[in-house]
Amino acid sequence: MSIKDRLLAKSGNIGVAQPASEEPQSRERDSTPKTGPGQMLAFRQQMLDHNKQVESLKSELEKFDGAQPVRKLDPKLVHRSRWANRHDDSYTDPEFRDLEERIKATGGNVVPIKVRPREDGEFELVFGSRRHHACLINNFPVLAQIDEELSERDVFLQMEHENRERKNPSAWEQGRSYQMALDAGLWPSQNAMASDIGVSQAHVSRSIAAFALPGTLVEAFDSPNDIQFPWVKDLTGLSKLDPKVLAERLRQAKDVAERTPKKVFAALMEDGPREAEAPKAARKNTGLVSVSVSGKDTKVVCKKTVLTAEQQQKLAELVDDFIQAQLGVKPTA
Structure with a gap:
């Protein structure tokens, strides 16, 4: 062994270059706290970060609340x-x-x-x-x-x-719907139903009246949907006519050639086309009789005329006969 080798052996190879390590010379420091207080602070920070994430997600979820x-x-x-x-x-x-x-x-x-x-x-x-x-x-x-x-x-x-x-919906459709709801007990009365729906009680009542029309009157139209709200009162009145009078009105409606809802309704109300009648001789009006309507009453006034009891009875009979013939009102028993 040479003197150089003996000196290096005794000195532990001091000063001799070591081969490069395969591992990198510098390492990232481990950021994990080593002390108890440090670990507690780190845990607290993690909790704060998680809470922020939870609040953000809750905010997004609230946008779909009730969806x-x-x-x-x-x-x-x-x-x-x-x-x-x-x-x-x-x-x-x-x-x-x-x-x-x-x-x-x-x-x-x-x-x-x-x-x-x-x-x-x-x-x-x-x-x-x-x-x-x-x-x-x-x-x-x-x-x-x-x-x-x-x-x-x-x-x-x-x-x-x-x-x-x-x-x-048409008057008839609306009335059917309202009547079904009342029959099923969804509401105790028409007033309660109207209040919740947001319509007038008169609207509910008229709709139900449309649905309650006799089948023969409804079938006079090409469809139940043809029946319009303003007609319901008049059609209800028609249903109370003498059966013979009503049958004639229904026949007139059936014979309407141009079957629009308005023309069918007019025929039912006797406002449709008629056969030409022989002209009547013009009559002179004395101006002594006036007729007026007040509420549900029609008043006949004979001006400057004093009638005997017999004449009053005769006039009453004439007016009564006129009402029965024109309106189909049956005499009381």
């Missing part, structure tokens, strides 16, 4: 509610055909209908019957909002409001 799922359904799985008020004729009129063409153009309804789940896994229609029917007959999936928390009264109210905002 209901909307998805496309097979229209065959959606069934009419017991409160449905649309007559079948509502799915054949020009307005429905226009709606159907728009739905065809978009491949389905854009505005969702509303449904609620049934126990059998299918759905009950709340509103949107015309949109649903258009999708059904054209084999389109129907876009529907699903609401699981509706009571029977909720279903009726939402259907009522939605229908009036879109295509108002």
Whole structure:
């Protein structure tokens, strides 16, 4: 061994270059706190960060608070509610055909209908019957909002409001719907129903009167939907006529050639076209008799005339005969 080798062995190879290590010379410091207080501070910071994330997520979730799922359904799985008020004729009129063409153009309804789940896994229609029917007959999936928390009264109210905002039901359809709700006990009275729905009690009463018209009068029109609200009072009066008089009015309505609702109504009210009558000789009016209406009473006044008891009786009989003939009022027993 040389002197150099012996010196290096004794000095532990001091000063001799060591081979480069395969590991990097510098390492990242471990940031994990080593002391108890440091670990507590780090844990506290983590909790603060997590709380911020939770609050952010809650804020995003609140944007969807009360939102209901909307998805496309097979229209065959959606069934009419017991409160449905649309007559079948509502799915054949020009307005429905226009709606159907728009739905065809978009491949389905854009505005969702509303449904609620049934126990059998299918759905009950709340509103949107015309949109649903258009999708059904054209084999389109129907876009529907699903609401699981509706009571029977909720279903009726939402259907009522939605229908009036879109295509108002006819007087007859509206009356049928109101009568069904009252019969089922959804409301104890017409007043209570009108208050919740947001319509007048007179509107509810007139609608129900339209639905209560005798079938023979309703059938005089081409569709129950032809009956208009302003006509209901007059049609109700017609139903009280003598059967022979009413039968003649119905015959006149049936014979109307141009069958518009207004012309059918006019024929029923004897305002339709008549066969020409022989002109009557003009009569002179003395001006001594005047007739006026006050409330539900019609008054006949004979001016400057004093009638005997016998003449008064005769006049009363003449007026009574006139009322029976013109209005079909039956004499009291």
